[in-house]
Amino acid sequence: MIFDVNRCCRRAEVRELQGDTPLALGGEGLWVGVLSSGSCLLDCPGRQSSGGASGDLLLGRGGFTLRPLSVCHLLCVRLTGLAADAFLEGLPEPRFADSAACPGAAELLARVCSASDEPDAAEAAAPYTLLCAMAHADEEVRHLSPLVQRAVEAIRENYMALYGVEELSSQLGVSKCHLVRVFSSEMGMPPGKYLTSVRIEAAKLLLTEREYNLEMIAGLCGFSGANYLCRVFKRETGLSPAAWRETAAPHAAVEKLPMRNNEIYV
Structure with missing residues (x-):
């Protein structure tokens, strides 16, 4: 041939x-x-x-x-x-x-x-x-601009303690409106929603470990309390944290994330 x-x-x-x-x-x-x-x-x-x-x-x-x-x-x-x-x-x-x-x-x-x-x-x-x-x-290559790249990295490294988009824009030295406009254009969602998605991703990881209760998970993921975690989790996934844990853990296909300074980050 x-x-x-x-x-x-x-x-x-x-x-x-x-x-x-x-x-x-x-x-x-x-x-x-x-x-x-x-x-x-x-x-x-x-x-x-x-x-x-x-x-x-x-x-x-x-x-x-x-x-x-x-x-x-x-x-x-x-x-x-x-x-x-x-x-x-x-x-x-x-x-x-x-x-x-x-x-x-x-x-x-x-x-x-x-x-x-x-x-x-x-x-x-x-x-x-x-x-x-x-x-x-x-x-035809799609790259993130330096501003959006820094915003993504800041969110993923500090989602537990980050108060919100206003604090993030202040850290990056730009106005909130400018950050929201550029971030949304490149990422397809505003930075606040991306922050929530990162927190939910981290919560899923912790839910696979039975020793963490909902109050602990909320604190480790940047939510103000277990009740708020439950509301946001249900809104984003369609399931309560408890229901997700029962159906997904321990077989959840959630990537194990590395440790950084004894903290869990995404």
């Missing part, structure tokens, strides 16, 4: 992000995905985070985590082979790209993901077709 399409590019793994649970993507090869709804943050160790919004394309080598900023859906596939390796040589870091660079991405991705385990000739060629379509997608 002169041209072996499977050796050039093949489907290795399909993953799907649904709801608000973080998804870690690893393995050899190139991850290609489409964020069909919602928004999320791409966290890659040692590199600047990038935000993705509905319709954006995902490209990158494994070793990063997608953290939903709202309820979202993303379908992605890991491609391996010589062509995928060559593609990665020109892709220095995982990123979200504007879907305008590849208008047929969603349809091509769905075709690759739905292919049988023993594909026919057309299905076998679909991964390579998808890769070719993505050839210029990495030219």
Whole structure:
């Protein structure tokens, strides 16, 4: 055979992000995905985070985590082979790209993901077709501005003690209105809502540990008390903390987060 399409590019793994649970993507090869709804943050160790919004394309080598900023859906596939390796040589870091660079991405991705385990000739060629379509997608890069990047880092590192958006804007040296406008534009939500999502993420982590009661969890996550935690948690997830603990723990797919100065942070 002169041209072996499977050796050039093949489907290795399909993953799907649904709801608000973080998804870690690893393995050899190139991850290609489409964020069909919602928004999320791409966290890659040692590199600047990038935000993705509905319709954006995902490209990158494994070793990063997608953290939903709202309820979202993303379908992605890991491609391996010589062509995928060559593609990665020109892709220095995982990123979200504007879907305008590849208008047929969603349809091509769905075709690759739905292919049988023993594909026919057309299905076998679909991964390579998808890769070719993505050839210029990495030219449209979505980066967070320095202000929004600092705001995200400040929230994630100090969500327990952060009083609110006014205190955050003061720390960053900008007006509250300016911060809300820029943050909302880049992240798809205002900073106050993002702060709440980070606190809820931390509360879910603590709920998986039975020794923490609701009052303790509220204090560790920046809520004023257990009653307020319950109201916000129910509003954001549709479940009370107690119901979430019973249904999700200890099998909750919540990423274990590192420790920092004996404190839990997101």
